[in-house]
Amino acid sequence: MSDEQIPSELRYTKDDEWVRVEGDEVVVGVTDFAQSQLGDIVFVELPAVGATTEAGAPFGTIESVKAVSDLFAPISGEILAVNEALTDKPELVNESCYGTGWLIRLRPSDRGQLAALLDAEAYRKSTESRAS
Amino acid sequence: MSELSRTPLFEIHRRLGARLVPFAGWEMPIQYSSILDEHAAVRERAGLFDVSHMGQIFFEGPDAVAAVDRLVSCDVASLGVGRARYGLLLNDAGGCVDDVIATRLGERELFLCVNASNIDKDRDWILHHATGDVRIEDRSPTTALLALQGPASARILTRFAGTELALPKRFGAARMSIAGLELIVSATGYTGSPGFELACASTDAERLFEGLLAAGAPEGILPVGLGARDTLRLEAGMALYGHELDDTTTPFEAGLERYVKDLARDFVGVEALRRIAGETPRRRLVGFELVERGIARADYEIVHEGSIVGRVTSGAPSPTLGKSIGLGYVPPALSAVGQALGIRIRGKDVAAQVVALPFLKPGR
Structure with missing residues (x-):
């Protein structure tokens, strides 16, 4: 059942978020495993640009038809942008979780936190123990 | 936590890739593909549900109609053979023990379709309150229930039968032999779309489920889980026991007055309803x-x-x-x-x- 995509160039959290480092900034989204477990995404609530995140603390919520889930920040930082397209098209998270369904762009306050994130192989192991 | 029960269709759900979750003590499919796709299939074409976790309690005997009429809030005395009606079982305070469908199959044979979470409570309550010459049997353990719902339901059932059928009209019900299977076909449902609920022996459930999926394939039928069942019934404004209804909810609070018969009649819970009928809930x-x-x-x-x-x-x-x-x-x-x-x-x-x-x- 682990046919979900886990791109090797990304970093991951146990809470099923991915992180892509782009120079001084990082982009954050939810993984293919997460969107597949959630099912049809119908609502995404994200913080305002300029707000700060704290590693491990909730920064927003994502809702499927049946359930509400918190989004946990992979690292601490300042929010530079949020994906406004998700307001009208939350289904982008299902359709393209690593692309047009991204969530937030951050400027990390402590780049050392990046080293604590999982690589693709470690994340795959964490999903295999939970696959339904 | 005790072990979850499984319906006779459990292996089929697994084969179809359903996501299975605990519900009312049962391990049930919440979705097969996508709740939104499954919902749309029922509104536009057809969907097939396994609702075998629900209960069926049968009443047979010379006093069967009178006994059920005394147990449920709706008028069963005037219910014709081959007709079904929604009603409530009420406790002495006028609260809802359960919401049920009462179906009259014959002159002296009826059954109540009850919620999975309430089967044991209902059976005890019924045995405690039943009167007259009537034999009461809980056939839930040996009965499977499928719901075929959506505008294409009648065409699919006909194709499955391989012959023209005299299908019951809305809130009608009949025993029918279809494709060699003995079924109770009721034109009822919990979606707000037209369709049928089909009760059969547990041992026939796989043949019926797979046969209907095959017959419905040209119509775009989908197997549908409890996730879409919930969004469908909510759009239809239908109550879900444990959410809108419980032992403390009265029919007047829940907006179910029209499923309560004349308060001059004698039925369980009527004294409480008489007391509160004149008050604002x-x-x-x-x-x-x-x-x-x-x-x-x-x-x-x-x-x-x-x-x-x-x-x-x-x-x-x-x-x-x-x-x-x-x-x-x-x-x-x-x-x-x-x-x-x-x-x-x-x-x-x-x-x-x-x-x-x-x-x-x-x-x-």
């Missing part, structure tokens, strides 16, 4: 839609002018209407259509207004 069930962005969920608080005035009992995005809808209890003074309310979502009050039920008008 302390709360009333309303349907609401959000007028701002957000999704209301069960147990969220309903607010008015900053005060908590009630609680959401069910809420979801409505796939058919493209709005966020819900049901909940509020004081009668705040229950009129058009009333502005707020739904407290993660500490923020999101604007909502009371709307008429059902959310989805029949015929849509």
